[in-house]
Amino acid sequence: MKYLGIEPKRPKVGVFDFTGCEGCELQLANKEETVPAFLQAIEVVDFREISSTSSDDYEVALIEGAITRDDEIRRLKEIRKHAKLLVALGSCACFGGVNRLKNGYDLDAVNQEVYGTEPKETLPTQAVKEVVSVDLEIPGCPVDKAEVERIVQHLIWDVPYQFPAYPVCFECKQRYTTCVFELGQLCLGPIARGGCHAPCPAGGSGCWGCRGPAADPNLEEFLQIAKDRGFKKREIKERLSFYGGFEDMP
Amino acid sequence: MKVDLNIDLHHLTRVEGHGNIHVQVKDGKIKQARWDVVETPRYFEVMLKGKHYTSAGILTARICGICSIGHCLASLRATEQAFGINITNKAAQLRLLAKHGETLQSHILHLFFLAAPDFLKVPSAIPLLDSHPDIVAAGLRLKALGNRICEVVGGRATHPVSLLVGGVARMPEGLDDLQYDLESAQDDLAAAAELFGTFDIPEFQRETEFVSLKGEEEYPWIGGRLVSSDGVDKAEHEYTVMTNEEVVENNTSKWCKLSRESFAVGALARFNNNHHLLHPQALEVATGLGLKPVCHNPFMNNVAQLVECVHVVHDAMRLVDALQGSDSEPTLVPVTPKAGEGISAVEVPRGILYHHYRYDEKGYITKANCVIPTTQNNANIHHTLRDLVAANAREGMTSEQLELLCSMLVRAYDPCVSCSVH
Numbered sequence: 312m313k314y315l316g317i318e319p320k321r322p323k324v325g326v327f328d329f330t331g332c333e334g335c336e337l338q339l340a341n342k343e344e345t346v347p348a349f350l351q352a353i354e355v356v357d358f359r360e361i362s363s364t365s366s367d368d369y370e371v372a373l374i375e376g377a378i379t380r381d382d383e384i385r386r387l388k389e390i391r392k393h394a395k396l397l398v399a400l401g402s403c404a405c406f407g408g409v410n411r412l413k414n415g416y417d418l419d420a421v422n423q424e425v426y427g428t429e430p431k432e433t434l435p436t437q438a439v440k441e442v443v444s445v446d447l448e449i450p451g452c453p454v455d456k457a458e459v460e461r462i463v464q465h466l467i468w469d470v471p472y473q474f475p476a477y478p479v480c481f482e483c484k485q486r487y488t489t490c491v492f493e494l495g496q497l498c499l500g501p502i503a504r505g506g507c508h509a510p511c512p513a514g515g516s517g518c519w520g521c522r523g524p525a526a527d528p529n530l531e532e533f534l535q536i537a538k539d540r541g542f543k544k545r546e547i548k549e550r551l552s553f554y555g556g557f558e559d560m561p
Numbered sequence: 562m563k564v565d566l567n568i569d570l571h572h573l574t575r576v577e578g579h580g581n582i583h584v585q586v587k588d589g590k591i592k593q594a595r596w597d598v599v600e601t602p603r604y605f606e607v608m609l610k611g612k613h614y615t616s617a618g619i620l621t622a623r624i625c626g627i628c629s630i631g632h633c634l635a636s637l638r639a640t641e642q643a644f645g646i647n648i649t650n651k652a653a654q655l656r657l658l659a660k661h662g663e664t665l666q667s668h669i670l671h672l673f674f675l676a677a678p679d680f681l682k683v684p685s686a687i688p689l690l691d692s693h694p695d696i697v698a699a700g701l702r703l704k705a706l707g708n709r710i711c712e713v714v715g716g717r718a719t720h721p722v723s724l725l726v727g728g729v730a731r732m733p734e735g736l737d738d739l740q741y742d743l744e745s746a747q748d749d750l751a752a753a754a755e756l757f758g759t760f761d762i763p764e765f766q767r768e769t770e771f772v773s774l775k776g777e778e779e780y781p782w783i784g785g786r787l788v789s790s791d792g793v794d795k796a797e798h799e800y801t802v803m804t805n806e807e808v809v810e811n812n813t814s815k816w817c818k819l820s821r822e823s824f825a826v827g828a829l830a831r832f833n834n835n836h837h838l839l840h841p842q843a844l845e846v847a848t849g850l851g852l853k854p855v856c857h858n859p860f861m862n863n864v865a866q867l868v869e870c871v872h873v874v875h876d877a878m879r880l881v882d883a884l885q886g887s888d889s890e891p892t893l894v895p896v897t898p899k900a901g902e903g904i905s906a907v908e909v910p911r912g913i914l915y916h917h918y919r920y921d922e923k924g925y926i927t928k929a930n931c932v933i934p935t936t937q938n939n940a941n942i943h944h945t946l947r948d949l950v951a952a953n954a955r956e957g958m959t960s961e962q963l964e965l966l967c968s969m970l971v972r973a974y975d976p977c978v979s980c981s982v983h
Contacts, residue, residue: 328578328579329601330601330603331626331979332623332624332625332626332629332979332980333577333578333626333627333979334623334625334626334627334629334719334720335626336626337626337627337670337719338719340670340674340704341708341718341719343701343702343704343705343708344701344705346701347690347697347701350687350690355687358685359572359574359575360574360575360576360577361575361674361675361685361686361687362574362575362684362685362686362687363574363575363678363684363685364684364685365574379601379602379603380601383601408623409608409620409623410603412608412620413603413604413607413608416607421604421607422604424604424606424607425602425604425606425607426602426808427808429808429810431602431813433601433602433604452623452720453626453719453720510716510717510722511716511717511722513716513722514715514716514717514721514722514723514730515716515722515723515725515730515731516619516716516722516723516725516730519619545613546613549612549613549616553616553619553620
C-alpha cells in the first residue's frame with residue numbers, strides 16, 4: 312500500500328482482552344467500509360477474538376479491559392515485555408471503567424452476593440497504567456473507531472497525536488444539540504473530554520464522562536451549576552464515578 | 562481399541578471471552594472432556610445496587626459489547642415493569658427495530674467472521690480478504706446494515722444512547738435510507754445462504770431441551786411466556802423456575818438446568834420452538850439448508866442464525882413501513898419512580914436474557930439479578946462436548962482433528978463468555 316509513492320511502515324499489532332465487555336475490540340471490526348483498508352495499514356498478528364493465529368512478535372499491543380485478577384497481571388506484564396508501544400484501548404483499560412464501581416464495596420461481600428459460599432478469585436479493579444507503563448491511552452466506552460483510525464495514521468507516519476483539550480460541551484454546540492441541562496438532565500459535558508463528537512447528548516442521554524476529564528476542567532463551577540439545577544449530591548457522585556475517569560479529581 | 566487423544570486449549574479463539582477446552586482420552590476411554598469458563602468476574606449485580614433508574618440501562622449495556630442493545634432493552638423493560646409504565650406502540654416498534662439491527666450485526670459477525678473460517682479452513686477471516694473478497698464484502702455490507710439500524714434508532718451501534726426508561730428519546734431520522742438498504746440486502750443474504758449451503762456441517766445429534774420465549778402471533782423477541790421443548794410453560798416472572806442457576810467448580814460462569822442436566826438457548830432454540838412464526842422467506846432458507854424442527858444438531862445453530870438474519874431483515878422492513886406511516890404518537894412517556902419489582906425477558910442474539918430489579922420509592926435499585934444466555938448454555942456446551950468426544954474417539958481420529966471439532970462445537974453456540982460471567 313503506497314501513498315504518494317512512499318511505502319509506509321505497517322506495524323505488527325496484537326490485540327489483547329482483559330476484564331470488560333470486548334466492545335472496544337468489536338469497534339475495530341466496525342465502520343465496515345474501511346475495515347479492509349484498516350487491515351492493510353496494520354498487520355494483525357494476534358487478536359484472539361477474531362483470529363486463531365497468535366504471535367509474540369508485535370510492536371504495538373492494544374490492551375482492552377481492566378485488570379482484576381493475578382493471572383491478568385502476569386499476562387499483562389508479559390505483553391509489556393514484547394510490545395514497543397502499549398496502548399490502553401477504551402475506558403476500562405484507561406481508568407478501570409464501570410468495573411471500578413466494584414471497588415466501592417467489600418470484595419468478600421461482593422463475592423458472596425454473586426457466588427454465595429463458593430467465592431471466585433478477584434482483585435480490586437485496576438487500570439492498565441496501575442500495573443505496567445502505558446504509552447498511549449485511547450479512552451471511550453466504547454472507543455470511537457474513527458479516532459482509532461486517525462491515531463493509527465499518525466502512528467504510521469510518526470506524527471504525534473493530540474487529543475482535543477476541549478470538553479464535550481464544545482462538540483454539542485458544533486452539532487446544534489439542545490443542551491440536555493435545558494431538558495432537565497444531568498450532563499458531564501462541561502467537564503468531560505471531547506473528541507467523541509458528543510453522541511450521547513445528541514441521542515438524548517447526556518454525557519457520562521467515559522473519556523475522563525477535559526484539560527483543566529472547572530469542577531467547582533460544574534458542581535455549582537448542577538446544584539443550582541436541583542441535582543442531588545448522590546446523583547452527581549454516581550455520575551462522576553461511573554467510568555472511573557474522574558477518580559483523581561477532588 | 563488404542564485411541565489416545567489430548568486437547569489442552571487455553572483461551573479458545575474466535576469467541577467472545579475466555580474459556581478453555583480440556584480433553585483426555587486414554588485407550589479409548591474418556592478421562593476428561595471439559596468446557597471451562599475462566600473469564601474474570603465483574604459483579605454487575607452488586608454494581609447495580611444503589612444506582613438510580615436512569616443509570617441501569619447504561620450500566621447493564623456494558624455487560625456486553627456485542628448485545629448491548631439487548632441488555633439495555635431488558636433493563637429498561639424491567640424498570641418499566643417495576644414502575645408500572647406502559648411505553649407507546651411507536652416506542653415498542655422502534656425498540657424492536659433496534660433489536661433487529663443488533664441481531665443482524667451479531668449473527669453476521671459470528672457467521673462470516675468467527676464461524677466461516679473453520680469451514681473454509683483458514684485461521685481467521687483476514688486471509689479471506691484476498692481469497693474470497695466477495696464473501697467478505699457481502700458479510701461486511703450486512704454487518705454494516707445491522708449496525709446502521711442500531712445507529713439510526715439507538716443513536717450509536719455499540720452501547721446505545723437513545724433508548725431510555727419510558728421509551729425512545731426521539732423519532733429517528735434516516736428511515737427512508739434504511740428501507741432502501743434493507744431491500745438491497747436481499748442479494749447478500751442469498752449469497753450468504755448459498756455460501757453456507759457449501760459448508761460441510763458436522764453430522765451430530767444430541768437430544769436437547771430448548772428454552773426460549775414463546776411466540777403467540779409473532780416470532781418472539783421482547784417479553785412473553787417462557788417455554789421449553791420438554792413442555793415447561795411459565796410466565797415471565799417465574800424465570801427462576803426455568804434457569805435454576807448454580808455455582809460450579811472450574812467455572813466463573815454459573816450453570817443452569819431445567820428438565821435435564823442442561824438445556825440450550827439461542828437461535829436454534831428459538832427456531833425449534835417458534836419456527837411456524839418465521840417469515841416465509843426465512844423458512845425457505847431453513848428448508849434449503851436442511852434445517853427442520855425439532856433439530857438436535859448443535860452445529861445447526863449456525864444455520865438457524867442465518868435463517869433469523871433473513872427474518873429480521875424482512876421484519877425490519879415491515880417495522881420501517883409502519884413507522885413511516887405512523888401518527889404523532891410520542892416515543893417517550895413520563896416516568897415516575899415508585900417502589901416495586903420488575904422482571905423482563907428478552908431474546909438477544911445468543912438466547913433468552915432476564916433482568917430482574919427491585920426498586921425503592923425514590924427509584925434506586927436495592928436488588929438486581931441478570932441471567933445471561935451463555936450462562937444458560939455453558940452446562941449444555943460442557944455436556945455436549947463430552948458426548949461429541951465420545952462419538953468421535955475412534956481409531957483414525959487425531960488430537961488436532963478432534964480439537965477443531967470441539968472448537969467448532971463451542972463456536973456454534975456463539976458464546977458470549979464475558980457476558981456469561983458479568
